[in-house]
Amino acid sequence: MSIIKLYLAKGKEHSLKRFHPWVFSGAIKKADGEPQEGDVVEVYSSRHEFLGMGHYAPGSIAVRIFSFEQVEPVLAFWTGKVQQAYDFRNRLGMIDNPDTDVYRLLYAEGDHVPGLIVDVYKDTAVLQAHSVGMYLARPLIAQALQAVYGNKLKAIYDKSAESLPPKAPVDAQNGYLFGESSAGTVVTENEHQFFVDWESGQKTGFFIDQRENRSLLANYVKNKAVLNTFCYTGGFSVYALNAGASLVHSVDSSKRAIELTERNAELSQAPERHEAFAIDTFEFLKGKEDQYDVIILDPPAFAKSQNVRHNALMGYKRLNAEAMRKIKPGGILFTFSCSQVVDKNLFNNTVMAAAIEAGRSIKIMHHLSQPADHPISIFHPEGEYLKGLVLFVE
Ligand code: SAH
Numbered sequence: 078m079s080i081i082k083l084y085l086a087k088g089k090e091h092s093l094k095r096f097h098p099w100v101f102s103g104a105i106k107k108a109d110g111e112p113q114e115g116d117v118v119e120v121y122s123s124r125h126e127f128l129g130m131g132h133y134a135p136g137s138i139a140v141r142i143f144s145f146e147q148v149e150p151v152l153a154f155w156t157g158k159v160q161q162a163y164d165f166r167n168r169l170g171m172i173d174n175p176d177t178d179v180y181r182l183l184y185a186e187g188d189h190v191p192g193l194i195v196d197v198y199k200d201t202a203v204l205q206a207h208s209v210g211m212y213l214a215r216p217l218i219a220q221a222l223q224a225v226y227g228n229k230l231k232a233i234y235d236k237s238a239e240s241l242p243p244k245a246p247v248d249a250q251n252g253y254l255f256g257e258s259s260a261g262t263v264v265t266e267n268e269h270q271f272f273v274d275w276e277s278g279q280k281t282g283f284f285i286d287q288r289e290n291r292s293l294l295a296n297y298v299k300n301k302a303v304l305n306t307f308c309y310t311g312g313f314s315v316y317a318l319n320a321g322a323s324l325v326h327s328v329d330s331s332k333r334a335i336e337l338t339e340r341n342a343e344l345s346q347a348p349e350r351h352e353a354f355a356i357d358t359f360e361f362l363k364g365k366e367d368q369y370d371v372i373i374l375d376p377p378a379f380a381k382s383q384n385v386r387h388n389a390l391m392g393y394k395r396l397n398a399e400a401m402r403k404i405k406p407g408g409i410l411f412t413f414s415c416s417q418v419v420d421k422n423l424f425n426n427t428v429m430a431a432a433i434e435a436g437r438s439i440k441i442m443h444h445l446s447q448p449a450d451h452p453i454s455i456f457h458p459e460g461e462y463l464k465g466l467v468l469f470v471e
Pocket residue numbers: 283284287306307308309310311312313328329330331334356357358359375376377
């Protein structure tokens with residue numbers, strides 16, 4: 078079967094020539110066939126120059142480019158992609174590192190595999206396809222992972238049922254593509270231990286993207302009372318306990334998350350200084366004036382699309398203002414947003430609006446982002462989704 082060719086309207090080739098990997102549907106002038114969701118297609122300029130190859134999907138982003146060169150997307154091609162990503166993690170010191178055996182191996186556009194995420198938990202890889210094209214490619218990607226890791230990899234778990242677009246025309250079931258594992262393992266992150274359950278946990282099981290920000294928190298918690306809201310599996314809580322916090326309170330509205338946090342606190346050096354609460358953060362904060370020296374706010378993405386962005390901003394503002402009102406004078410607030418549609422400036426402005434509302438004087442100590450195993454292509458700034466500020470509340 079020959080590959081369908083899409084031709085862009087005149088002048089629409091510039092972003093692809095700058096290696097931005099998205100083709101919007103409005104830029105396509107004609108096609109020499111009728112591509113189906115998930116098909117590999119070739120993209121050409123109006124002058125019939127080859128621009129790139131990618132996966133087709135109906136919708137606003139019509140093609141996600143995985144190669145700016147003409148290639149055969151067979152096993153050797155995908156093995157090359159995995160090897161390149163592996164070599165980069167090796168350069169970051171993440172491969173065979175006994176202190177940290179959990180990292181993101183493939184981060185979509187940042188690793189030139191739009192629509193694909195692979196996280197590594199010790200000897201298990203957890204895959205999430207966000208496009209039908211990548212979903213269909215996953216047997217090859219699983220083989221590529223095995224080719225690169227050899228017997229270091231014991232299992233590959235496909236968790237795409239939750240990550241594919243809601244109307245994707247495939248009947249995705251989560252399950253092992255290779256090997257089997259005991260639904261979870263204890264991993265090590267900067268020498269801290271966590272139980273991770275990829276089968277039933279959120280996303281791939283653990284929020285790997287906060288690794289460096291958790292390390293930074295450890296610098297500011299000795300003998301301090303710490304409140305970790307939206308704690309999920311207690312990443313920030315465990316770092317705080319091991320760094321000598323006098324007490325750590327963890328809050329999450331999910332009972333299951335609180336169970337996982339308690340389990341992880343047990344793996345820490347000071348479980349007796351920890352308490353966890355299954356409750357809404359706003360409820361919990363009621364009446365908690367001047368109790369905490371350090372507060373962490375890491376809510377889920379309040380905005381998943383542009384059209385709900387305004388409400389999301391109101392949500393961030395209200396949450397931050399509340400924490401600013403409650404924190405002890407001289408306290409330190411770690412505040413985050415992982416909404417891709419809320420960029421750094423917008424987030425900073427929203428936090429500033431919260432500070433005005435709270436009437437507290439505040440200094441910015443650090444600007445935070447995502448770690449290098451969640452790389453951002455300089456040509457695809459949309460890849461930056463995690464933003465954070467560390468604030469000194471006077
Ligand atoms: N900080 C975490 C990741 C947070 S994910 C880490 O480092 O691993 C966001 C979490 O917020 C989820 O676990 C979700 O259950 C929780 N959540 C969502 N809405 C909430 C609310 N209103 N109050 C408390 N927790 C909430």
